[in-house]
Amino acid sequence: MPELPEVEHTRKNLERWMRGGLLVAVRTSDARIVRPLEPGTFIRRLQGRKVETIERRGKWIRLGLDDDQKLFIHLGMTGWFEHGAGAVASNPLMNARRLGQPLRFERVRFEVMKAGRRSSIVYVDPRRWGRMVLSKQEISTWLELGPDPLEEGIDPKGLSMKLARRKKGSIKEALMDQRLLAGVGNIQAVEALWKAGIDPRSRASALDVADMSAIARGLRWTFRRTLADLARPKKGSKNPFCIYGRKGEPCPRCGETLEGVELGGRSTTYCPGCQSLRRSRGASVNSPRARWGARS
DNA sequence: ATTATTGTTGGTAG
DNA sequence: TCTACCAACAATAA
Numbered sequence: 291m292p293e294l295p296e297v298e299h300t301r302k303n304l305e306r307w308m309r310g311g312l313l314v315a316v317r318t319s320d321a322r323i324v325r326p327l328e329p330g331t332f333i334r335r336l337q338g339r340k341v342e343t344i345e346r347r348g349k350w351i352r353l354g355l356d357d358d359q360k361l362f363i364h365l366g367m368t369g370w371f372e373h374g375a376g377a378v379a380s381n382p383l384m385n386a387r388r389l390g391q392p393l394r395f396e397r398v399r400f401e402v403m404k405a406g407r408r409s410s411i412v413y414v415d416p417r418r419w420g421r422m423v424l425s426k427q428e429i430s431t432w433l434e435l436g437p438d439p440l441e442e443g444i445d446p447k448g449l450s451m452k453l454a455r456r457k458k459g460s461i462k463e464a465l466m467d468q469r470l471l472a473g474v475g476n477i478q479a480v481e482a483l484w485k486a487g488i489d490p491r492s493r494a495s496a497l498d499v500a501d502m503s504a505i506a507r508g509l510r511w512t513f514r515r516t517l518a519d520l521a522r523p524k525k526g527s528k529n530p531f532c533i534y535g536r537k538g539e540p541c542p543r544c545g546e547t548l549e550g551v552e553l554g555g556r557s558t559t560y561c562p563g564c565q566s567l568r569r570s571r572g573a574s575v576n577s578p579r580a581r582w583g584a585r586s
Numbered sequence: 587a588t589t590a591t592t593g594t595t596g597g598t599a600g
Numbered sequence: 601t602c603t604a605c606c607a608a609c610a611a612t613a614a
Contacts, residue, residue, distance in 0.1 A: 292592065293592055296592070349592095349593080366593060366594075366609090367592065367594090367610095368591090368611075368612090416610070417591095417609070417610045417611055418610065419593065419594070419609060421594085458604090459604095468594090476592060476593085477592050534592090555605085555606075556593095557590075557591085
């Protein structure tokens with residue numbers, strides 16, 4: 291599921307379902323997901339607590355509880371939440387699913403009493419790469435996250451200065467570095483770079499402030515787009531993205547055939563026609579199209 | 587059967 | 601001690 295837009299969508303859902311609610315029961319037997327706590331300890335420390343805040347930073351969600359504990363949640367690659375009427379006090383008129391039986395790949399279940407109604411919030415995660423870390427302290431992964439693009443905005447100048455110091459690595463890998471900017475994953479990086487017209491293989495240190503401004507616009511554009519797609523009543527097509535997963539198809543902007551390359555161990559789609567490779571700061575125009583055009 | 591998948595992390599080599 | 605690289609984690613879909 292999750293990059294920043296999906297996690298923000300999840301955060302909003304959790305806020306509607308849980309904020310101000312009481313955790314009347316918690317169920318899990320998954321020691322992997324709730325590590326380092328044992329499931330029994332995890333459950334005991336959560337039951338009876340009230341959920342006061344639901345925040346997000348990058349791909350992490352943090353629930354603030356009334357006793358100062360915090361529950362840090364990461365959805366991994368395949369985690370999501372389901373919500374439905376609880377086993378008790380379920381009203382047949384309620385416009386909510388009934389989640390009485392355990393779901394396939396259910397890992398953690400929260401029974402929440404909120405505004406006099408009881409409901410189930412179920413964490414489902416087939417691959418079990420997600421985590422729920424319960425702690426009174428902040429955790430290092432959260433503290434080490436870079437600025438959140440939605441909460442704190444994107445600072446092209448600051449990013450550009452940080453990138454200048456990177457001796458190696460592509461801009462695409464840099465964008466996925468959670469310490470630089472929190473929340474950008476493979477898809478959003480691919481889409482934003484396409485929007486910005488920048489070849490993902492460009493050295494991170496070769497980008498100037500104007501390039502970073504274009505990337506910032508590209509990121510805001512793809513976040514908004516993905517968020518809007520998630521908010522649609524029915525889930526849209528299987529691939530709502532412009533170029534991600536479309537290698538071999540024509541570029542929606544210039545018609546050139548989209549190509550694929552591997553960067554940072556992840557498949558990367560780009561358009562050789564309208565995404566230009568930055569070779570060094572300043573001298574930026576070096577697109578195949580520009581060269582081809584100049585020759586003819 | 588084979589390959590690829592929206593993400594971290596822990597181990598190892600340098 | 602710091603960084604880069606990569607296998608591992610697990611289940612599905614094409």
